[in-house]
Amino acid sequence: MRQTHDALRSPDTDKEDIITVFMALQEQNFILGNSLTNLVKKWPTTNQTPEDQTTTEEEKPRFGTLFGITI
Numbered sequence: 360m361r362q363t364h365d366a367l368r369s370p371d372t373d374k375e376d377i378i379t380v381f382m383a384l385q386e387q388n389f390i391l392g393n394s395l396t397n398l399v400k401k402w403p404t405t406n407q408t409p410e411d412q413t414t415t416e417e418e419k420p421r422f423g424t425l426f427g428i429t430i
Contacts, residue, residue, distance in 0.1 A: 363380070366372055 367377060
């Protein structure tokens with residue numbers, strides 16, 4: 360962040376370089392916002408059964424998970 364700030368303040372920095380940086384940031388912002396919107400739209404709601412809440416297409420585990428505490 361500091362390097363970007365210093366580079367923008369430098370008199371040697373071209374206007375085209377500044378435009379390139381900010382256009383790339385705008386594109387990343389749009390892509391991340393769009394991805395987040397799609398994720399929220401596809402997020403399981405509370406009225407679904409646990410079987411409907413899978414997030415990936417994978418096999419169910421054959422064995423249960425064992426949580427043990429050893430002292």
